[in-house]
Each structure stands twice: as C-alpha cells, then as structure tokens.
Amino acid sequence: MDRILIIDDEPALRQTLAAILKRSGYIPVMAGTGHEGLQKLREDTHSLLFLDIKLPDAMGIDLLPEIHQIDPDLPVIILTAHATLEAAMQAVRGGARDFLLKPIDPPALLDRVNQVLEENKEPHRQKEIISQVQGLLAELGLVPTQALQPVSAVPESTDPNTGRFLTCGAIKADLHTRHLTIDNNVIALSSSSFDYLVTLMRHSPNSVSFEDLVKESQGYNCSRAEARDITRWHIHKIRKAIETDISDPQHLITVRDVGYRLVG
Numbered sequence: 001m002d003r004i005l006i007i008d009d010e011p012a013l014r015q016t017l018a019a020i021l022k023r024s025g026y027i028p029v030m031a032g033t034g035h036e037g038l039q040k041l042r043e044d045t046h047s048l049l050f051l052d053i054k055l056p057d058a059m060g061i062d063l064l065p066e067i068h069q070i071d072p073d074l075p076v077i078i079l080t081a082h083a084t085l086e087a088a089m090q091a092v093r094g095g096a097r098d099f100l101l102k103p104i105d106p107p108a109l110l111d112r113v114n115q116v117l118e119e120n121k122e123p124h125r126q127k128e129i130i131s132q133v134q135g136l137l138a139e140l141g142l143v144p145t146q147a148l149q150p151v152s153a154v155p156e157s158t159d160p161n162t163g164r165f166l167t168c169g170a171i172k173a174d175l176h177t178r179h180l181t182i183d184n185n186v187i188a189l190s191s192s193s194f195d196y197l198v199t200l201m202r203h204s205p206n207s208v209s210f211e212d213l214v215k216e217s218q219g220y221n222c223s224r225a226e227a228r229d230i231t232r233w234h235i236h237k238i239r240k241a242i243e244t245d246i247s248d249p250q251h252l253i254t255v256r257d258v259g260y261r262l263v264g
Helices: 011-023 033-044 060-070 082-093 106-140 191-203 210-218 223-241
Strands: 003-007 027-031 048-052 076-080 098-101 167-168 172-173 179-182 186-189 207-209 253-257 259-262
Touching: 003 011, 003 191, 011 027, 011 106, 011 210, 027 033, 027 172, 033 060, 048 060, 048 106, 060 076, 060 082, 060 259, 076 082, 082 098, 082 223, 098 106, 106 167, 106 191, 167 191, 172 191, 191 207, 191 210, 191 223, 191 259, 207 210, 210 259, 223 253, 223 259
Parallel strands: 003 027, 003 048, 048 076, 076 098
Antiparallel strands: 167 172, 172 179, 179 186, 207 259, 253 259
C-alpha cells in the first residue's frame, strides 16, 4: 500500500485529505509543519507528498531541495490557493510534479494521485529490470553494462474507431497509456501538462482561450487573469518538450489576449 505524506498547517484540510486517501486504499501520514514533515520523510519511505505552499515555519518551495535530497524520486504535489498561485508555479519549476488548487475536489485529487503514482512506477520497474539484466550480462562478460538504456514503447491500436490516439503533425498522444511521441520518439511530459496538450490537440488548429484551456484540462472555472497565470507554466513545459527553440515556437503559438493554438 502506498504511503502518502500530507504537509499542511490546516487541521481540517489534513483530516479531509487523509479520509479521502484512506477510503481509496492509501496510507495517509500527516504533518502540520515543514520541520515535522521532513522528519517523517527521514523516518519512512513514501510514494507521494502533498505539500502546502505556505507553512508556519517555511514556504513549501524552500523545502523542495531538502525533500529531494532525502528522496530524489518522491513526486510532490503542491497545495495552493489563488493568492499563492505564482509561488506554486515557481515550485513546479523547482521540481514539484504538479499543483492543485484549494478547495480540493476529491475526484480530481484521486485522479491526479493515480496518474502520478502510475507515472512514477514505470521508471522504477524499468530501472529494476535493467539493473538485473546489466548485472547478469556483466557477470557473464557478454556486453558492457552501459550498453543498456531504458526503452519506452507505445503500443499501436488496430481499431481506428477506439479514439485512443490523437495526432497533430508529428505529435502523437496515446490517451490510454498517456504517452507522448514526436516522430516516434517518446517525450517526457508531466500528467497535467499532458492534459493541456491533449486539449490543444483536440482543438487544433483553432485557438483555445485561457479559460477554456484550464476548464477542459483541469476542471477549474476561473477568471481570464487567473487562467492566464495557470496556463503559463504548462505552456512553458509543453514548449520545452515539443519545440526546437522555445524562444521561437513554431507549433504552440500564443494568440495575443486570447490564449494558445497548436499547429502541426
């Protein structure tokens, strides 16, 4: 069973999150301060961390380096309100996996937890298998251990009516495995940014407003100014994944004062 650590100074929110996670089969662990949370990380292993952006003894973003020093592979989801949204985006740029806006929507929360945990398990499985194979081959003296690298495969669907794949030029999204490929090369993209790219692909080549992009990708209703802030870092992540030069994007185009559009 996956242990999930919740670091938040609001007792009601901690208890609510813990109850939601426990009913879904997870083991919730709670901490009310950054110091207490770091101590729990040192004491035991966890599969996921929910981190409040603003704690009594620290800002969540300031804890990220120490969190990653304790457990480099631990995915962190930031909990934030609109007032601290910019700090949450900065935390994602600093290594957090994603952020969720308060108040928390239970179905959206559990969906994100499942996605992040599945994303995190695949690299672990690959590393374990490769390590075992490398050890065996090295022991037999057959090939150098550095010759083996992780490989990601995206299975093709034989049914054209399944709606499994979305394509836009060389960009292809597998909605079942949530893999992204460009010219058949697998591209790493966070789960939430993948959702934003899928929304843009569904509307391509038409533009998508800031508000509609947030609504369709994450289920949030918000003002244009808030939506512009929320989408900004997702667009940055997507451009890093699909553009040759993010300073001169050719595929993900900004539509001034409206939103964005994707072209193949």
